[in-house]
Amino acid sequence: xxxxxxxxxxxxxxxxxxxxxxxxxxxxxxxxxxxxxxxxxxxxxxxxxxxxxxxxxxxxxxxxxxxxxxxxxxxxxxxxxxxxxxxxxxxxxxxxxxxxxxxxxxxxxxxxxxxxxxxxxxxxxxxxxxxxxxxxxxxxxxxxxxxxxxxxxxxxxxxxxxxxxxxxxxxxxxxxxxxxxxxxxxxxxxxxxxxxxxxxxxxxxxxxxxxxxxxxxxxxxxxxxxxxxxxxxxxxxxxxxxxxxxxxxxxxxxxxxxxxxxxxxxxxxxxxxxxxxxxxxxxxxxxxxxxxxxxxxx
Amino acid sequence: xxxxxxxxxxxxxxxxxxxxxxxxxxxxxxxxxxxxxxxxxxxxxxxxxxxxxxxxxxxxxxxxxxxxxxxxxxxxxxxxxxxxxxxxxxxxxxxxxxxxxxxxxxxxxxxxxxxxxxxxxxxxxxxxxxxxxxxxxxxxxxxxxxxxxxxxxxxxxxxxxxxxxxxxxxxxxxxxxxxxxxxxxxxxxxxxxxxxxxxxxxxxxxxxxxxxxxxxxxxxxxxxxxxxxxxxxxxxxxxxxxxxxxxxxxxxxxxxxxxxxxxxxxxxxxxxxxxxxxxxxxxxxxxxxxxxxxxxxxxxxxxxxxxxxxxxxxxxxxxxxxxxxxxxxxxxxxxxxxxxxxxxxxxxxxxxxxxxxxxxxxxxxxxx
Numbered sequence: 001x002x003x004x005x006x007x008x009x010x011x012x013x014x015x016x017x018x019x020x021x022x023x024x025x026x027x028x029x030x031x032x033x034x035x036x037x038x039x040x041x042x043x044x045x046x047x048x049x050x051x052x053x054x055x056x057x058x059x060x061x062x063x064x065x066x067x068x069x070x071x072x073x074x075x076x077x078x079x080x081x082x083x084x085x086x087x088x089x090x091x092x093x094x095x096x097x098x099x100x101x102x103x104x105x106x107x108x109x110x111x112x113x114x115x116x117x118x119x120x121x122x123x124x125x126x127x128x129x130x131x132x133x134x135x136x137x138x139x140x141x142x143x144x145x146x147x148x149x150x151x152x153x154x155x156x157x158x159x160x161x162x163x164x165x166x167x168x169x170x171x172x173x174x175x176x177x178x179x180x181x182x183x184x185x186x187x188x189x190x191x192x193x194x195x196x197x198x199x200x201x202x203x204x205x206x207x208x209x210x211x212x213x214x215x216x217x218x219x220x221x222x223x224x225x226x227x228x229x230x231x232x233x234x235x236x237x238x239x240x241x242x243x244x245x246x247x248x249x250x251x252x253x254x255x256x257x258x259x260x261x262x263x264x265x266x267x268x269x270x271x272x273x274x275x276x277x278x279x280x281x282x283x284x285x286x287x288x289x290x291x292x293x294x295x296x297x298x
Numbered sequence: 299x300x301x302x303x304x305x306x307x308x309x310x311x312x313x314x315x316x317x318x319x320x321x322x323x324x325x326x327x328x329x330x331x332x333x334x335x336x337x338x339x340x341x342x343x344x345x346x347x348x349x350x351x352x353x354x355x356x357x358x359x360x361x362x363x364x365x366x367x368x369x370x371x372x373x374x375x376x377x378x379x380x381x382x383x384x385x386x387x388x389x390x391x392x393x394x395x396x397x398x399x400x401x402x403x404x405x406x407x408x409x410x411x412x413x414x415x416x417x418x419x420x421x422x423x424x425x426x427x428x429x430x431x432x433x434x435x436x437x438x439x440x441x442x443x444x445x446x447x448x449x450x451x452x453x454x455x456x457x458x459x460x461x462x463x464x465x466x467x468x469x470x471x472x473x474x475x476x477x478x479x480x481x482x483x484x485x486x487x488x489x490x491x492x493x494x495x496x497x498x499x500x501x502x503x504x505x506x507x508x509x510x511x512x513x514x515x516x517x518x519x520x521x522x523x524x525x526x527x528x529x530x531x532x533x534x535x536x537x538x539x540x541x542x543x544x545x546x547x548x549x550x551x552x553x554x555x556x557x558x559x560x561x562x563x564x565x566x567x568x569x570x571x572x573x574x575x576x577x578x579x580x581x582x583x584x585x586x587x588x589x590x591x592x593x594x595x596x597x598x599x600x601x602x603x604x605x606x607x608x609x610x611x612x613x614x615x616x617x618x619x620x621x622x623x624x625x626x627x628x629x630x631x632x633x634x635x636x637x638x639x640x641x642x643x644x645x646x647x648x649x650x651x652x653x654x655x656x657x658x659x660x661x662x663x664x665x666x
Contacts, residue, residue, distance in 0.1 A: 073508055084499070101301060
């Protein structure tokens with residue numbers, strides 16, 4: 001459905017994308033995962049024909065993102081990172097307007113948005129600016145689906161949205177497959193990767209890895225330990241000074257440490273004891289997507 | 299076509315929802331007409347007047363009485379010497395002096411005519427020009443009423459002398475001026491704001507990502523403002539007619555047609571501004587500097603173009619408002635028709651085409 005080949009794009013001297021390449025299959029729920037400033041928005045805007053790549057090629061179906069921009073704009077649904085609906089129009093007016101923009105109406109594809117729109121329908125006469133963050137995103141999703149696109153491009157739809165709404169939002173994205181709609185969604189939240197069929201990890205404009213969430217975790221090749229102690233900051237500094245580990249980084253309530261060779265927890269606690277650190281919990285840990293992401297980072 | 303209608307509907311909703319701005323746009327022309335109208339008609343009452351009348355005969359006394367009775371003039375001093383005038387002007391004790399010659403009445407009869415000298419404080423040019431026109435009016439009425447029975451008594455000629463601003467050629471035709479400015483304000487400023495708002499709030503990103511034709515986007519946004527500016531135009535014309543008796547001597551159809559052309563010029567200018575700016579604030583500043591100030595200052599609305607330095611006269615040629623003021627004054631007050639005004643009309647038309655071409659060239663179908 002999407003083919004990206006060696007796409008590069010820079011703003012002045014800053015390179016936002018460096019020869020990014022990957023493919024998205026038809027009907028897939030594909031995640032583009034990376035921190036802020038990784039190049040996710042630039043890539044999505046290039047696919048949406050809103051930006052021109054400096055070099056490289058990209059196709060949506062058989063359409064070229066530069067030449068066939070009209071076709072793409074007719075058949076792709078887009079939800080920008082910032083809330084872009086009309087704040088002073090009501091929920092229903094927004095939906096009706098965006099339906100008419102695509103030459104359709106609310107009824108034609110209502111079945112597609114029904115599970116989402118039903119949740120905000122009680123507020124259909126409320127102005128969009130008065131909606132909560134989660135409801136705004138549901139409305140924006142409804143508007144981007146109202147013309148039954150073949151592909152849905154979503155730029156960080158769950159950023160700044162509460163945990164419950166995020167969960168509901170991902171459930172709805174999961175149902176797109178039943179309608180044969182391909183979804184490309186970007187997110188800075190690593191844990192959301194597990195909800196995708198496949199993901200691309202992106203950092204500093206480079207695609208680090210493309211695989212299913214399970215395979216990405218399987219590719220993790222180091223040994224991982226999780227460590228917990230009283231004095232967190234001091235502990236991190238101490239661990240970094242040990243030269244046992246390749247990487248030491250905070251992870252939730254733990255500190256994650258990776259090493260190329262297996263290390264006995266007893267050795268770690270002994271060395272920490274010499275630095276005056278005691279009452280420390282050290283366990284071998286199972287890696288997640290974030291651990292693989294950090295392993296891939298230079 | 300359906301898409302265009304839905305954009306127009308949407309834009310109308312924006313305008314109605316922002317009712318404060320809407321109220322300003324409707325009330326402002328009313329306020330301006332009333333302020334300009336009454337400010338001018340109030341200030342010219344009770345003008346502090348000095349009389350120097352060495353002859354003190356029937357005719358001079360009668361003329362002075364008529365002036366006082368008009369309520370326009372209030373005699374604050376009778377002086378013997380003309381030297382006293384300037385001192386009183388400078389201290390603001392008086393704004394006009396009327397100087398009769400010695401033996402005014404005798405010479406009037408003997409020579410079939412006589413002149414009086416009127417010295418006006420022209421540091422406020424509008425007032426001075428109004429004052430002089432009042433004196434001319436009173437003198438003419440006096441001639442017709444009192445002296446008209448005796449045809450051998452011919453004319454009293456008021457000789458005007460403007461102090462401090464001798465080249466005065468001011469006109470206070472405020473209704474055409476207000477129409478010009480309001481239409482420019484709504485069409486250029488409001489449309490450039492409405493279009494940049496789409497960019498600023500990110501709505502344009504969604505519109506660009508849709509199959510909408512850019513021309514439809516712009517046209518749909520602009521049409522409600524055409525309607526709004528037409529309402530204001532009619533409001534000003536009706537108000538000017540009812541309250542201030544400002545006539546429309548020429549063809550009303552021609553006036554509305556020329557206004558529509560000027561609206562198009564302003565709209566195309568507003569669209570052009572929106573294509574070269576990306577925030578509402580930038581559009582506002584651009585409009586203020588590039589449109590509003592030149593329209594007020596250089597169009598001939600307040601300051602006559604004839605008395606400007608040559609360079610500014612050249613600059614005034616590229617200001618659409620200048621041409622429209624010429625047209626609208628001519629149609630409203632002189633009753634001119636198109637065979638006189640074709641040149642100005644053609645210039646405005648050409649400007650519109652240029653701005654639209656430039657906007658099309660500048661319009662971005664992508665985000666950069």
